[in-house]
Amino acid sequence: MKSTQLSVLAVVATMALSLMTVLVVDAHAEGTDADASSAAVSKQELKAQKKAESKARRAKKNAELSQLQKNGYNPAGNQTNYPQNLQNAQQKAAGQKPSNAPAVAP
Known part of the structure; x- marks a missing residue:
């Protein structure tokens, strides 16, 4: 009896999680479909900016x-007195x- 209740609870939880995931993905897709071409430019600009900052x-x-x-x-020498x-x-x-x-490092 208890294992059946746990199985039902697990199935319900999985279905709820799946539904929430679908809703979040759909909401994200609506936001990104608005202007895909400018998003591609923005990604390129962002990548170039990150590269410049890294350099x-x-x-x-x-x-x-x-x-x-x-x-x-x-830094490659003897590190016995490192700090x-x-x-x-x-x-x-x-x-x-x-x-x-x-x-003095050897």
Whole structure:
């Protein structure tokens, strides 16, 4: 008896979920059918904007890493004193005297 009730409940829940999914998809389709050609242009513009932002972020990170490397940080070197090495390079880059002597990586 209980397994039959659970089965019926599962079927009803599945049907309700399916109905809600269909309604949401239909509502979304109505909104996107309005102007498909401008949406394609918008997608292209959005993609180009994201690509430009990504390039700018990458260039900024590469410049920061280069500056740290010029001030003694070696990301590929011995990392036994990792946080202190990085902090010393950051302080040097900022024009401050490092609080501890930089650890030398082999």
